[in-house]
Structure formats: C-alpha cells, structure tokens
Amino acid sequence: MPLLTVENVVSGYGEMQVLRGVNLTVGHNEIVSIVGPNGAGKSTVMKLVFGLLKPWEGAVTFDGRNISGMAPEKLVKLGLSYVPQVENVFPNLTVEENLDMGGYTLSGSLDQQKERVYELFPRLAERRRQRAGKMSGGERQMVAMGRALMLDPKLLMLDEPSAGLAPLLVDMIFEKVVEVNKAGVAVLMVEQNAKKSLALADRGYVLATGQNQVDGPGEKLLGDPEVARLYLGG
Amino acid sequence: MTENSSPALRPGERVRNLLTSRAFIYVLLGLVLLGFVIAAQAKGVSANSLLSLFVRGTLLGGTLALGAVGVTLVFAVLKMANFAHGDTMTFGAYMGLLVIMVLPKGPPLAPFSFGYEFLLALLIVVPLIGLFTFGLDQAIFRPLRARRAQPIMFAMAALGLAFGLRSLVYIFWGADFTYYYVGRARPAVELFAGVRVRPDQLFILGLAVVLIVGVYLLLERTKIGKAMRATADNPDLARVSGIDTNRVILWTWLIGGGLAAAGGMLYALDVQLRPEMGWWLLLPLFASVILGTLGNAYGALAGAFVIGIVWQMSSAFINPTYGHGVAFLVMVLVLLFRPEGLFGRSK
Numbered sequence: 001m002p003l004l005t006v007e008n009v010v011s012g013y014g015e016m017q018v019l020r021g022v023n024l025t026v027g028h029n030e031i032v033s034i035v036g037p038n039g040a041g042k043s044t045v046m047k048l049v050f051g052l053l054k055p056w057e058g059a060v061t062f063d064g065r066n067i068s069g070m071a072p073e074k075l076v077k078l079g080l081s082y083v084p085q086v087e088n089v090f091p092n093l094t095v096e097e098n099l100d101m102g103g104y105t106l107s108g109s110l111d112q113q114k115e116r117v118y119e120l121f122p123r124l125a126e127r128r129r130q131r132a133g134k135m136s137g138g139e140r141q142m143v144a145m146g147r148a149l150m151l152d153p154k155l156l157m158l159d160e161p162s163a164g165l166a167p168l169l170v171d172m173i174f175e176k177v178v179e180v181n182k183a184g185v186a187v188l189m190v191e192q193n194a195k196k197s198l199a200l201a202d203r204g205y206v207l208a209t210g211q212n213q214v215d216g217p218g219e220k221l222l223g224d225p226e227v228a229r230l231y232l233g234g
Numbered sequence: 235m236t237e238n239s240s241p242a243l244r245p246g247e248r249v250r251n252l253l254t255s256r257a258f259i260y261v262l263l264g265l266v267l268l269g270f271v272i273a274a275q276a277k278g279v280s281a282n283s284l285l286s287l288f289v290r291g292t293l294l295g296g297t298l299a300l301g302a303v304g305v306t307l308v309f310a311v312l313k314m315a316n317f318a319h320g321d322t323m324t325f326g327a328y329m330g331l332l333v334i335m336v337l338p339k340g341p342p343l344a345p346f347s348f349g350y351e352f353l354l355a356l357l358i359v360v361p362l363i364g365l366f367t368f369g370l371d372q373a374i375f376r377p378l379r380a381r382r383a384q385p386i387m388f389a390m391a392a393l394g395l396a397f398g399l400r401s402l403v404y405i406f407w408g409a410d411f412t413y414y415y416v417g418r419a420r421p422a423v424e425l426f427a428g429v430r431v432r433p434d435q436l437f438i439l440g441l442a443v444v445l446i447v448g449v450y451l452l453l454e455r456t457k458i459g460k461a462m463r464a465t466a467d468n469p470d471l472a473r474v475s476g477i478d479t480n481r482v483i484l485w486t487w488l489i490g491g492g493l494a495a496a497g498g499m500l501y502a503l504d505v506q507l508r509p510e511m512g513w514w515l516l517l518p519l520f521a522s523v524i525l526g527t528l529g530n531a532y533g534a535l536a537g538a539f540v541i542g543i544v545w546q547m548s549s550a551f552i553n554p555t556y557g558h559g560v561a562f563l564v565m566v567l568v569l570l571f572r573p574e575g576l577f578g579r580s581k
Contacts, residue, residue: 050474076476084474090467093460101464104457105476147475 001064002027003155003186004049009058011048018044020210021058026155031177031187033201033218035194040207042190043085046159049188050082051075063154077105081153085160085190088144091133095124098132098143102150110150117146120176138169142176149180156180158189162196174200198222254572262571263540266564267547274550282428287546289425293435295542296442297504300497301515302522302534303449304490310466310529311486314375314388318395319494320516324509325399326363326495327502328407330355334414345433347420348503356499360492367491368484370395396513403509411508438500445496446535449489453531458485466529517558518545521565527575536576540564 002025012018018041026032034042047053049060054069061067062080072082090098099117103110118125121142127135132143141161148156161177162170170193178200181187191197198204201218206227214227221227252258274284301323308316333355340349374391422430453459458481465472465482473479498512505511522541526533541561548560569575 052470052474072473073476073478076474082474084471087468088471090464090471092467093464097460097464100457100460101472101475101477104461151476 003030003063004188005059005061006045006049007059007061009045009048009060010056011044011053011058012056013053017056018210019048022207022210022212024205024212024215026186026188027202028154029181029184029186030202031181031200032189033194033197033204034188034190034207035192035198035204035221036207036213038192041210042207043159045207046082046157046188046190050080050157073105076151076153079151079154080157081148081151081155082157083144083148083159083161085163089132089140089147092131094129094131095135095143095146096128098147099124099150102147105151113150113152117149120149120179121146137165138172141165141169141173145173145176145180149185153185155186155188158187160190160192162191162193170196195222256572256576259568259572259576262568263564266544266567270544270547270550274547277551279550284547284550285427286429287550288543289429289431291543291546292539293431293439293504293542294546295539296439297497297501298515298518298522298542299446299535299538300442300493300500301519302526302538303446303531304494304497305519306523306526306529306531306534307462307466307486307490309523310531311462311482312371312375312379314385315392315520316490317389317392317516318370318399319490320512320514320519321396321399322363322367322491322494322512323498323501323515324403324512325498326359326491327498327507327511328403328509329359329363329495330499330502331407331412331414331507333358342415342418345423346437347415347418347432347434349415352414352499352503356496359499360495361488363495364488364490364492367494368487371483371487396516400509400513407507407509409509411506413506414503432504434503438504441496441500445493449493449531452489458482462486514558518542518561521561525565525568525575527578530575530577533575533577 004026006022006024009019009022010017022041022045024032024034024045034045036042044053048055051067051070051072051074059066059068062075062078065078067075067078067080090101093101096114099114100110103113106113118128123139124142124146127139132140135143145156145158145161158177161173165173174196177187177189189197189201198218198221204215204218204221205212206214206221214221214224216224271284301319304322305316305319308314308319330352334351337351337354340351342349374395375388378387378391420432420434422432425431453463461472461477462482462485464475465477465479469479472482501511501515518541522537523534524537525540526535526537541564544564545557545561548557552560572578
C-alpha cells in the first residue's frame with residue numbers, strides 16, 4: 001500500500017475551483033515529482049495534502065489513515081512535513097532556533113536531531129547562531145529543509161525547493177533531496193525545474209488545468225515527446 | 235555567496251544610509267536632549283532640577299515599558315492594536331486596590347510607604363489580570379479572528395473594551411482619584427547631587443527592571459518564548475511546524491496582561507489611582523511601541539525610556555500639559571529619518 005494516496009480530489013480557494021480531480025500516490029522511500037505549467041494547481045495540491053486547504057470532494061490517505069482536511073499541527077505528529085515555497089524560515093530566529101521550532105512537538109533534548117541536520121548541511125552548523133533572515137537564498141532553503149527534517153518525517157513535501165536559486169545551488173539542493181531520500185524519507189516535490197526534478201524522481205506527474213494528465217517513471221516522462229512538447233518547453 | 239557585495243555607493247546614497255542608521259538616531263536623540271538642556275538653561279532652570287527630571291523620566295520609562303511590552307507582543311502575535319491596554323493597566327491598579335482593602339492592614343515596610351499587602355496584591359493581581367485578558371480575547375477577539383475581520387473591527391472592539399473596563403472602574407470605585415494608602419506620608423530622600431526620589435520610586439524601577447529581564451529570558455531561553463517569536467515572525471510556518479497557536483496566544487496575554495497590571499499598580503503607587511490614568515497612558519504607550527518598531531519587544535523597551543525621559547524633561551521649559559505632545563513630536567522626528575523605527579530592519 002502506498003504511503004500517501006490522493007484520490008479524485010476537487011478543491012479550491014473560496015468560490016474558485018483549482019483542482020478538478022487529482023489522483024496521485026507516493027510509495028515508501030519514493031521520490032515523486034509534480035511538474036506542469038504555471039497555474040496548474042501544483043502548489044495547491046501540496047497545501048491540500050498538508051491540511052491548509054480542505055478537499056471539496058475526494059480523499060487523502062496517509063499511512064493507512066484518512067487525513068482529509070486534518071490540521072497541520074496534527075499532521076506533523078503523524079510524520080508528514082512540509083516546506084512552503086516562500087517564507088519558509090523564521091527570519092528573526094537564529095538557524096538553531098529555526099531547527100528548535102521544527103522539533104517543537106517533541107519533548108526533551110533536540111540535540112540528536114539537530115546534529116543530524118548539521119551533518120546533512122555542514123554550512124548550517126557553522127552558522128547556527130546567525131539569524132535566518134540575514135542568510136542567502138540557498139542557505140535559507142537549507143534552514144527550511146532542516147526545520148522540516150527535525151521530526152524525522154516519513155514524507156517530506158517540498159514546494160519548489162529550487163525556486164530563485166543559482167544553477168549551482170539548484171544542483172546542491174537536489175543532491176540533498178536524494179541524500180535525504182536515501183536515509184529512508186519519501187519525498188513529494190513540486191518543481192518548475194521539470195527536467196532536473198524528473199531526472200532524479202522515481203516517478204513523476206504532469207499536472208495541468210487542475211488534473212493530472214500524464215504520469216509514469218521520471219525518466220520515461222522526460223523522454224516522452226508529447227510531455228516535452230506540452231509542458232517542458234521542447 | 236554573499237549578497238551584500240554592493241558596488242561603491244554614490245555620495246548621496248552614503249549620506250542617506252548614514253541618516254537612516256540607528257547610530258545616527260541615537261545622536262539625534264542626544265541632540266534633542268541637548269536642546270532641552272539649553273532651553274531649560276534659558277529659562278533659568280537649575281542643573282539639579284534637570285537631573286531630577288531625567289531621573290523621573292527614567293522611572294516613568296520603567297512603568298511605560300511594562301505596558302509597552304504588552305502592546306507590542308499582542309501586536310506581534312495577533313497583528314492587532316490593542317487600544318484596551320491602557321485601561322487594562324487601570325483595571326489592574328484598581329483590582330490591586332481591592333485586594334489591599336480586603337487584606338488586614340500591616341505597617342509600612344520602611345523605607346517604603348507600602349506594606350506587605352501591596353506585594354501580595356501584586357502577586358495575586360498580575361496572573362489574574364493575565365488570565366482575565368486571555369478570557370476577554372477568547373470572548374471578543376477570537377470570534378473576529380475566526381471571521382477574518384478587518385483591522386478596523388479589532389480596533390473598534392478594543393476601544394469598546396477600553397470603555398467597558400473604565401466604566402467598571404467608575405461604577406465600583408467612583409470618578410475621584412485615590413491612593414493605595416490614603417494619608418500616609420511619602421517622604422523623599424536625596425539620591426545624589428540634590429536629586430530627590432521617594433524610596434517607592436526606586437522599588438518601582440527595580441521591579442520594572444526585574445520583570446523586563448524576566449520577559450527577556452522567557453522570550454530568548456524558553457520553548458514557549460521561542461514559539462512566541464516564531465509565531466510573530468511567520469504564523470503560517472509556525473502552524474506548519476506543529477506549534478500550538480492557542481498556547482502561544484494564552485502566553486501572550488498572560489505576559490501582556492500581567493505586565494499591564496503590574497505597570498498599572500506601580501504607576502498608581504507612584505502617582506495616584508484615577509479611572510482615566512491608563513487611558514492617558516495609551517498614547518505614550520503606542521508612541522513608545524512605534525518608536526521602537528511595532529512588534530519588537532526590545533524596541534518597545536527602548537522606546538518607553540525615550541518617551542518617558544523626553545516627556546518629563548520637556549516640562550523644564552514648557553507647561554507639563556504639553557509633555558505628551560513633545561513626546562509625540564520626538565517620535566515623529568525619529569520616524570522621519572527611520573520610518574521602520576529604532577529596531578526595524580531597513581530596506
């Protein structure tokens with residue numbers, strides 16, 4: 001049974017319908033990438049899974065449990081973790097305090113979890129006393145991912161982790177995603193950088209006009225001329 | 235990877251950066267004080283009484299700070315201007331009076347004018363008012379938040395609450411001023427160089443400092459304090475991290491409301507109890523908070539001391555009635571150069 005299942009979900013903001021029947025699954029230990037043109041509802045899917053938006057129809061199941069519309073503060077305790085696309089750090093808190101907040105629901109010392117994050121991102125260890133708001137875009141993305149990894153989630157959800165980063169940093173962030181995944185964390189990400197994210201994904205979904213149009217193994221989607229023509233810009 | 239490797243600045247930009255720097259603002263405030271001293275000299279006010287006014291301003295700054303921290307914390311976490319904060323101070327002061335009147339009267343704790351009852355009243359009233367303000371929040375502001383009401387709705391609700399609290403004071407205690415200890419002598423002692431203060435005032439400043447240090451430690455060192463700062467920084471991310479927002483709101487009111495009660499009781503001990511006392515403190519409170527950058531607890535502290543000192547020292551050369559106005563002018567002057575306030579991050 002997959003770790004996460006999104007079944008026939010319809011949803012939107014207020015009166016405006018954005019998702020018109022989305023189906024996707026993420027298996028244990030899988031990297032799944034959602035790509036597609038702007039306005040396709042990619043970020044909306046993430047918000048929906050994470051309880052920031054309620055499904056009008058359909059259901060979301062995580063680890064055998066119906067989590068449709070469940071509040072984020074409950075989801076984190078089940079092993080779901082989410083990095084929003086923008087404003088994904090606490091700017092006035094130090095790096096270390098940002099990580100502390102990631103482990104907020106745990107009682108007791110967080111030293112072990114923090115050490116693990118620092119091993120993944122040695123750069124953060126050097127800068128643990130610096131305010132997150134004063135860091136560069138790439139460093140902030142590391143803080144954001146580090147915060148999300150504090151609870152040792154089963155599924156890490158990344159909304160456009162490479163947005164606004166220089167190409168070198170994009171590669172670095174994607175390498176980290178693979179590293180996190182190798183440590184046993186399933187990853188669901190949304191990317192506008194379709195080629196790179198599909199190349200490393202086990203499977204991909206192409207989302208357009210609020211529905212998933214095509215899905216399959218990442219490499220196969222990349223090689224699909226129809227997908228390339230429609231959504232990957234040739 | 236540094237983003238600050240800016241090219242050489244043009245002279246105009248350099249002057250601009252200098253004028254908006256925090257250091258320049260401190261120089262500016264120093265110049266304002268110097269201007270006050272010169273104006274006072276011109277009026278023939280002695281250096282001693284100027285120094286006294288400075289000390290009085292610092293004392294006032296301490297009590298203002300207790301109120302200002304609450305205003306700024308509530309703004310930071312709940313994004314609302316709590317116009318009821320001044321009257322919360324009044325209400326706390328009068329609840330203190332109630333406790334003192336109920337308790338059997340003891341002798342004054344020399345050299346102070348108050349007895350054990352005042353200290354006990356502080357211990358009872360501070361947490362009580364903290365809880366009370368949380369209760370009011372749940373009854374009045376929470377439904378507004380749930381409805382995503384406009385800021386003006388929160389402001390009007392807070393104003394209504396302010397009038398309500400003051401009416402309660404009028405109903406139960408009347409419109410007259412009073413003291414915690416009516417008719418008890420409050421002699422002043424010489425502190426240094428002819429500066430005379432009452433021992434009570436030293437206690438007030440001391441307690442204000444202790445409470446402020448306590449809030450600092452809570453915000454910097456404890457889990458709930460960090461969660462409060464995180465929620466102020468980015469409420470959505472706080473929720474996504476699993477922070478219990480309601481707990482953060484409870485603590486915000488416990489601290490904000492509790493400090494307001496302490497500030498009200500200390501102010502009343504220093505001056506007197508009047509039903510309008512907190513209402514008249516509201517404007518200086520907001521001036522302090524805005525001067526120090528809305529939502530920044532340390533800024534509110536600095537702002538409170540600046541406003542307190544300016545307010546008192548201006549009375550050396552103009553009618554004390556204008557103290558409020560002068561304090562406001564100084565706030566405007568600072569904001570002209572640095573619109574984000576003392577502790578804001580310039581863009």
